[in-house]
Amino acid sequence: MIKGVIFDMDGLMIDTEKLLMRFWIQSADEYGFDMKKEHVLSIRSLAPEYAVEKLKGFLGDDFDYYKVKKRRIELMNDYISKNGIEKKYGLDELLEYLDKHGIKKAVATATDIKRTEKYLTQLQIIGYFDKIVSASMVEHGKPAPDIYLRAASEINLDPKECMALEDSPNGICSAYRAGCNPVMVPDLSQPDEETEKMLFAKADNLLQVINILQKLIEN
Structure with a gap:
């Protein structure tokens, strides 16, 4: 039973993956690197310990991940300060449904805790969550299972009692390795064959997640 x-946050609850795509590419270009869409897709939710080598493999050993990331954050923060951020379709309804049925809620995000709390507060949804876990709070980030193991522990549940909502393959892999029930809500890309094998279910949007939960509750 799902308790x-x-x-996840970026691309799942808030519509920021398109901004990450735009500003990773812009930042890399400012430093003379031809970063492609597929490069950015490959590092979604990926911890720096893995992303550094992956991007160097694409762009060369002189690619300075942390310098480019710092500039990407500056560009993205400037954009958000002027334009705000948007919730993904169905988020409010899903959170209200979970509240109504007494289902615990946690966040497991690669984004640092300060920005996570800022975004969730800005969207007036932070109060829905029992716990927030950032990758900086665990030894290994996604796709390692640490963050989902920690999140489940924080809400006093076994991972198998938890549904994990993710939009990226790296996040799905993390949840699957932790023993959660991974549900993918695709954002910028659909799951590949390897990711499909790890899925408990797939939904087109967060509103459809309610349908999945209703069937589980009825059964």
């Missing part, structure tokens, strides 16, 4: 739902 808790653990949410």
Whole structure:
């Protein structure tokens, strides 16, 4: 039985993956690197310990991940300060449904805790969550299972009692390795064959997640 739902944030709850795509490419270009869409897709939710080598493999050993990332954050923060951020379709309804049925809620995100709390507060949804876990709070980030193991522990549940909502293959892999029930809500790309094998279910949007939960509750 599902007693808790653990949410990714970027691309799942808030519509920021398109901004990450735009500003990774812009930042890399400012430093003379031809970063492609597929390069950015490959590092979604990926911890720096893995992303550094992956991007060097694409762009060369002189690619300075941390310098480019710092500039990407500056560009993205400037954009958000002027334009705000948007919730993904169905988020409010899903959070209200979980509240109504007494299902615990946690966040497991690669984004640092300060920005996570800022975004969730800005969207007036932070109060829905019992716990927030950032990758900086665990030894290894996604796709390692650490963050989902920690999130499940924080809400006093076994991972197998938790549904994990993710939009990226790296996040799905993390949840699957932790023993959660991974549900993919695709954002910028659909799951590949390898990711499909790890899925408990797939939904087109967060509103459809309610349908999945209703069937589980009825059964």
